[in-house]
Amino acid sequence: MSGVIGVGVIFLIFTTIAFSTMSVIFVGMIPTLVCYIVDLTPGCYAFRCVASMNFAGVAPFIRLLWSQGHDMSSAMGIIGDPFSWLVFYGTAAFGWGLFFSVPAVVSAIQTLNAERRTNVLRLRQNELAEEWGTEITGENWKPHEISASPEPRAVA
């Protein structure tokens, strides 16, 4: 909560100094604000993704504003332009896309790796059981049924 208040105070200070810039940032970063409210993931990963990409979308328009004289009419021109809105929301949507797609891909790759590694370990356990018998496995142990033989590789 104190973090939010701190951000609010900083925002207010910047607003008094550069009102036109802060207007563009406020309007352009609305998707991030919404994301902050709805994000329930531990560590606020969705917020981090959306905020970063959303800011990447807003930054070119701030540069444009600064290059056009940094006044309120230019700011209103940017805010009133539908293309600006498309970029703001498009980049925020891209942030959401990253948040949903990257973990799925990473998880799938790691699961595949884990399966491969599990197969290697189970194969090794079968070999050990064949070599040493119940001395190392115990009486109730049964050999693993391994569908596809994995490629040989060193087990860490």
Place this chain on the structure above:
Amino acid sequence: MAHAFGASPEADSKIIRTKEFDGWLVRGVADAALVEQIGEIIMHSGSKSKDTSDDVLVSKICVALDPLGPLRYKGMVTNPYGFGTTLAAAMEAGDKEKVQLIADCIGRGLPSDWLKQRALNLSGDFANLDKEFRRLQQLFKHTGPGYGMERALYEMNPFVPCESELLKNDYIYSLRDLPPALEHIVRENGELPFLIDRHIAAFIAARLKGPTEQILTTIDDGQDKSLHSKLAMVKLLGAVQKEYGPEAVPNLTGWLSEELAPTIDQFKSKSLREELRRQLSNVVAKGNLSALHDHLNSNKLIKRDQMAKSQAVREFTDATAKINQLISKEFQQDALRTGWGMAAGGSMMLAVATVVILIVW
């Protein structure tokens, strides 16, 4: 009196403990030193158990009364110099009572007492004989193969042949003849009726140079007919073969390899067991008993096998833990968290890159 006591020891032990005997001792015996000596013997015998002390008491008093006479014990009257011959004759005749009597006598250290008294009254070197009897007394404390009466027989009679049942048709006077004789039996009958034989073990222990105690202890430690005992017996025979030959006893080695093949199962590693079984025929072909023993019971291999097993247990346990970790929900959640972290990191890098490009461009 010593002569009379030696003839009927049971009655005499009662007489010795009477007050009348004490009175006679004080009044009738002029030798004060003898009276004192007999008094001490009677006094010391009181502290021991009655079964033991009565027989020993009579024997010791007989020695005190007649220091130059023979040793008298439970009706047996003999000179300890002749124990060996007496024992050999008793064992040959199957006189178990007499054999036991001699065993008791040596076991209770009576020959040493007898020699001590003799040394006081005669000049001569009795130390060596005393030392020999004390050694025999120690040998009687063990009951396993290679000890006891059989060992005493061969220790006290250096020229007695091995009296094992296995060798009843042979005259095995020297260890040199033992392996060929056993080889002959196996060649004729295909096997030995039994491997662990008290007479053979004692014969070897008494005749073989070098220490055999450890091997004999191993024979005794294993239960009768156990593989460990048999292996130790093979080691003992191997030591004889190494010292006296012959170079090869293939029939005996072959039979022993079949008899002792189950010892290979003591190794836990399947591949090691298979390897040892494969090599067994080569060892048998050499006909060397020591090599057979080392092949079946190599300490180095046993140690290696145990170490490899410990390592396998560790590896199996670690693999189980790793598999459990890889299929756990925590692992899936970790993967998801990693994905989120990568997405957030990637987004931030894109944002920073955009800002940098805008500043530079």
